[in-house]
Amino acid sequence: MxxxxxxxxxxxxxxxxxxxxxxxxxxxxxxxxxxxxxxxxxxxxxxxxxxxxxxxxxxxxxxxxxxxxxxxxxxxxxxxxxxxxxxxxxxxxxxxxxxxxxxxxxxxxxxxxxxxxxxxxxTMHGAIFVRSDFNEFLTEEDLQGREIGVMEGDNAHDFLIKKGCVNIKTAPTFREVFENLSKGKYDAVVAQKLMGIELLEKLHIENVKPLPFMLKGFNQxxxxxxxxxxx
The missing domain is CATH 3.40.190.10 (Periplasmic binding protein-like II)
Incomplete structure (x- = not known):
């Protein structure tokens, strides 16, 4: 990757x-x-x-x-x-x-x-991560109605709540979150882009990718x- x-x-x-x-x-x-x-x-x-x-x-x-x-x-x-x-x-x-x-x-x-x-x-910027074979997302508005994984207590969780997303799935660590996405348990993950890319490489997860745009309003x-x- x-x-x-x-x-x-x-x-x-x-x-x-x-x-x-x-x-x-x-x-x-x-x-x-x-x-x-x-x-x-x-x-x-x-x-x-x-x-x-x-x-x-x-x-x-x-x-x-x-x-x-x-x-x-x-x-x-x-x-x-x-x-x-x-x-x-x-x-x-x-x-x-x-x-x-x-x-x-x-x-x-x-x-x-x-x-x-x-x-x-x-300063970090957030991104949407999906499986490599998942091609349905076009904009961040497509998060609505999807199962989105985040780490419990992370700023990504607050971001999704503010956007009105209701089908939010949490796990104790981003390692578990990305592993669940890789296995098909979520539709997507929202996380800081740099951290996500590094963690995917560290975990040798090759079937997950970030979408090629930054999330508006999700930079910290x-x-x-x-x-x-x-x-």
């Missing part, structure tokens, strides 16, 4: 990394909430949201967002303790104060009431997040 645009992503990230590191480390240094935790903060990382948050063969958290958080924390001499879990669990843990921060959270109006966000380090800025009021 081709990963057109992935190389561009890494070149873009390399270009902004130093600026982001400086900004995020300054935020750490000025954050009295994190400062109360002596030299360690507890964060969460998802199981399979490549290339940002995922796990290696030993179950350890890896990915660009994890590395970025580690580098930012190192700049202000903070150690980190990482909990690896499903997104819906991590989101709830942060909202309830069981975690100090998350390295990858897409900003939305709904989440602004739960979390405080850092400067965004990347991603950054670090802490519980509302702790910035």
């Amino acid at each position: 081709k990963t057109t645009g992935i190389g561009t992503f890494y070149l873009f990230i390399a270009g902004i990394l130093l600026n982001v590191l400086f900004y995020q480390s300054q935020l750490f240094a000025q954050n009295p909430y994190l400062g109360r935790y002596a030299d360690t903060v507890k964060i969460g990382s998802e199981l399979n949201y490549p290339p940002f948050c995922m796990v290696d063969e030993d179950g350890e958290a890896i990915g660009f967002s994890v590395d970025l958080f580690k580098a930012s924390a190192k700049e202000v001499n903070l150690k980190i303790n990482i909990k690896v879990a499903q997104w819906n669990v991590l989101k709830e843990d942060l909202a309830e104060g069981h975690l100090d921060a998350l390295p990858l959270v897409g900003r939305s109006i709904e989440r602004d009431s739960l979390f405080d966000f850092t400067f965004p380090y990347y 800025d991603f950054g670090f997040a802490v519980k509302n009021g702790n910035s």
